[in-house]
Amino acid sequence: MSVTVITRLTGMARWEPGTRERLQAAAMDLYLSRGFEGTTAADIAQAVGLTERTFFRHFADKREVLFGGQELLVQAFLDGVAAAGPHASPLEMIESALSAAATFFTAERRDHSRRRQVVISANPALQERELLKSAALAASLASALRSRGVPGSTATLAAESAVTVFGVTFSTWIAADEQRSFPAIQREVLRELVALADGAR
Amino acid sequence: MSVTVITRLTGMARWEPGTRERLQAAAMDLYLSRGFEGTTAADIAQAVGLTERTFFRHFADKREVLFGGQELLVQAFLDGVAAAGPHASPLEMIESALSAAATFFTAERRDHSRRRQVVISANPALQERELLKSAALAASLASALRSRGVPGSTATLAAESAVTVFGVTFSTWIAADEQRSFPAIQREVLRELVALADGAR
Numbered sequence: 001m002s003v004t005v006i007t008r009l010t011g012m013a014r015w016e017p018g019t020r021e022r023l024q025a026a027a028m029d030l031y032l033s034r035g036f037e038g039t040t041a042a043d044i045a046q047a048v049g050l051t052e053r054t055f056f057r058h059f060a061d062k063r064e065v066l067f068g069g070q071e072l073l074v075q076a077f078l079d080g081v082a083a084a085g086p087h088a089s090p091l092e093m094i095e096s097a098l099s100a101a102a103t104f105f106t107a108e109r110r111d112h113s114r115r116r117q118v119v120i121s122a123n124p125a126l127q128e129r130e131l132l133k134s135a136a137l138a139a140s141l142a143s144a145l146r147s148r149g150v151p152g153s154t155a156t157l158a159a160e161s162a163v164t165v166f167g168v169t170f171s172t173w174i175a176a177d178e179q180r181s182f183p184a185i186q187r188e189v190l191r192e193l194v195a196l197a198d199g200a201r
Numbered sequence: 202m203s204v205t206v207i208t209r210l211t212g213m214a215r216w217e218p219g220t221r222e223r224l225q226a227a228a229m230d231l232y233l234s235r236g237f238e239g240t241t242a243a244d245i246a247q248a249v250g251l252t253e254r255t256f257f258r259h260f261a262d263k264r265e266v267l268f269g270g271q272e273l274l275v276q277a278f279l280d281g282v283a284a285a286g287p288h289a290s291p292l293e294m295i296e297s298a299l300s301a302a303a304t305f306f307t308a309e310r311r312d313h314s315r316r317r318q319v320v321i322s323a324n325p326a327l328q329e330r331e332l333l334k335s336a337a338l339a340a341s342l343a344s345a346l347r348s349r350g351v352p353g354s355t356a357t358l359a360a361e362s363a364v365t366v367f368g369v370t371f372s373t374w375i376a377a378d379e380q381r382s383f384p385a386i387q388r389e390v391l392r393e394l395v396a397l398a399d400g401a402r
Binding site: 089090091092128131132135153154156157158160161164165167168171172189192193194196197198199 | 291332333354361362366368390393394399400
């Protein structure tokens with residue numbers, strides 16, 4: 001018996017612990033098959049045998065299915081900055097921030113991230129939102145670095161560089177043939193950035 | 202007799218060489234005093250004694266007054282990449298690109314750039330557009346670097362770093378008390394980025 005059928009029979013779906021995850025999985029399937037614009041919150045809820053009202057108990061709107069959880073990622077970056085040693089250089093602070101953020105991107109999450117990216121790449125408004133989220137992350141990170149005593153423009157450079165390393169890592173990690181883990185790729189990308197600044201040919 | 206009065210009397214304004222510049226200056230005054238949203242193309246044209254139709258002969262819309270000329274800036278970056286020596290490292294290519302772009306930001310332009318920034322900072326939609334323009338610049342630059350043989354992720358890192366250096370330089374250059382020239386600030390910011398990657402504390 002499928003989860004959907006059980007859900008319908010018991011009528012307990014809204015209280016099940018996995019409701020949010022099931023809504024998210026169903027949303028992703030629909031966004032991929034019908035497109036983001038062509039999918040409504042009601043469609044998503046119906047796909048898992050729930051009401052639109054239940055959907056809105058879990059997500060503010062259908063966009064939040066894609067972008068929810070961003071605060072947790074930003075917080076991981078900030079916690080990483082805070083966790084760096086008392087005499088850490090700005091580079092060590094962003095290394096610590098990047099390592100903390102990398103823990104989000106587990107092997108189990110890779111397929112979800114790939115599917116999510118297909119949805120976002122197909123929609124300019126979602127791409128813009130992704131860009132705004134990146135800019136907001138860089139601004140929060142720069143401010144965390146400044147509060148640890150990193151001077152103004154170095155803090156901005158370091159934060160922007162961290163977001164760039166993170167972005168390049170993410171794109172590499174979700175590539176079809178990529179096998180390495182997120183942290184392994186990220187360490188390599190950070191090394192590339194350091195080599196670039198060294199003027200390596 | 203003011204330029205506006207002469208313009209009205211001669212009716213020759215649309216053929217004058219400085220029309221575009223006068224429209225731009227009037228637009229900036231209005232954007233600062235009434236806000237971007239509160240200004241129409243007709244208001245701008247009227248301020249210099251011209252018709253709305255003439256305005257639209259020079260600018261596609263009132264946003265283009267702020268963002269027109271971006272293609273020339275992108276082209277300067279690309280020309281800079283092309284001008285780097287045949288054995289240049291990626292860092293040298295972006296140094297060359299940044300130097301080429303810096304020539305746009307002359308002392309005479311600083312006040313205009315400051316005023317433009319005030320208008321953009323007051324309007325989230327304009328800030329988003331600025332962000333999209335930056336992302337497009339980074340993408341063009343990465344592609345120019347790749348066409349010069351810089352491998353994929355290094356090209357992205359180098360291009361994003363160049364755009365970051367450019368952005369930090371621009372913000373510093375338009376600060377109220379800043380006296381140094383754009384190229385001088387930019388060299389310093391690039392040095393800071395190199396020092397950051399060196400792990401300097």
